[in-house]
Amino acid sequence: MAMRPVAGALTACWLFRSAFGEGTVHGRARDPLREWMESIVLPLPTNVTTELPMGFGTFTLIDGYCQGFTISDVLSEDLNDGLTLGVDLRITGVGLNCFINGYNVDPWDDADSGPTRLNVTVGGSSLNATLKLNPYYSFMVPELPLPMGEVLVPNCSANLHLTDLASNGSGSLHQFVEDTSDGINSMIAMIVSGPACTAFTEFLEVNGTSFLADAADLVSMMLFPPMEVEAPEVLTPTLDWGNYPLVQVVQALLTERFPLFSDRVLQLLKVIEMNATVFTHENMGLDVVNIGIEGAGGGEKPGLAVIAE
Numbered sequence: 001m002a003m004r005p006v007a008g009a010l011t012a013c014w015l016f017r018s019a020f021g022e023g024t025v026h027g028r029a030r031d032p033l034r035e036w037m038e039s040i041v042l043p044l045p046t047n048v049t050t051e052l053p054m055g056f057g058t059f060t061l062i063d064g065y066c067q068g069f070t071i072s073d074v075l076s077e078d079l080n081d082g083l084t085l086g087v088d089l090r091i092t093g094v095g096l097n098c099f100i101n102g103y104n105v106d107p108w109d110d111a112d113s114g115p116t117r118l119n120v121t122v123g124g125s126s127l128n129a130t131l132k133l134n135p136y137y138s139f140m141v142p143e144l145p146l147p148m149g150e151v152l153v154p155n156c157s158a159n160l161h162l163t164d165l166a167s168n169g170s171g172s173l174h175q176f177v178e179d180t181s182d183g184i185n186s187m188i189a190m191i192v193s194g195p196a197c198t199a200f201t202e203f204l205e206v207n208g209t210s211f212l213a214d215a216a217d218l219v220s221m222m223l224f225p226p227m228e229v230e231a232p233e234v235l236t237p238t239l240d241w242g243n244y245p246l247v248q249v250v251q252a253l254l255t256e257r258f259p260l261f262s263d264r265v266l267q268l269l270k271v272i273e274m275n276a277t278v279f280t281h282e283n284m285g286l287d288v289v290n291i292g293i294e295g296a297g298g299g300e301k302p303g304l305a306v307i308a309e
Contacts, residue, residue, distance in 0.1 A: 104173035114171025121164035138220035151208035
């Protein structure tokens, strides 16, 4: 299936964030989505060991985090399967800043082993990930599943490009970074790519699932059928106009003499002092002094117009 530009799940975030309004920052129009993404802090997984190339031994990630997340474009492919929603994302123009605290074990000389802290800035990178959202079956309304179940990221791969690198600590890796920081971008990118993708996966699976779980039952309550409302108590008898004599006369005319009035005018009860009281209530009353019936529509579509004064 062809890839197509779409903001996918991030578009939903943009719509949500945009509801808070727009403004300006340093003379520029605010971008709520960009501001929110830059505020995200992704903790890196702990105690992850990676084999380094070029005989540098192993590097164990003790802790760390990434922040300042930016992107330029998102492409997606629909992977929906029945009630399970799925999307394959290709995020390009990825930028972020990662702070890494780890320990390098030198395979040749233990004295050259030591802690290494890296400050890595990434730009112009890409991230590919597959997201799946399972249906949620509420115990309240199990026959109406909601797309608010477990969030899964079964596949994730990152292709990171370093734009800046700084290091402090001790050991051979730290010294090598200090001496040749411009020539080891690929090795450091390899160190960061795996943990960054793991952090992205854990962030969506843990936080996304937790957020949806908190909201699922509240949304489920909205799916209940409306409660039956009892008929209001009748305080006064309802007036039945069908029993009023004048209305009965009109009904009889419509039933028995209808064709006679087509294209004609019939004056009924032309009595100046008729003053028939139809309705009174406290200081308000309704009197009928004259009723006229006009034929309309001709022979093909005859009709009547009743005029009361």
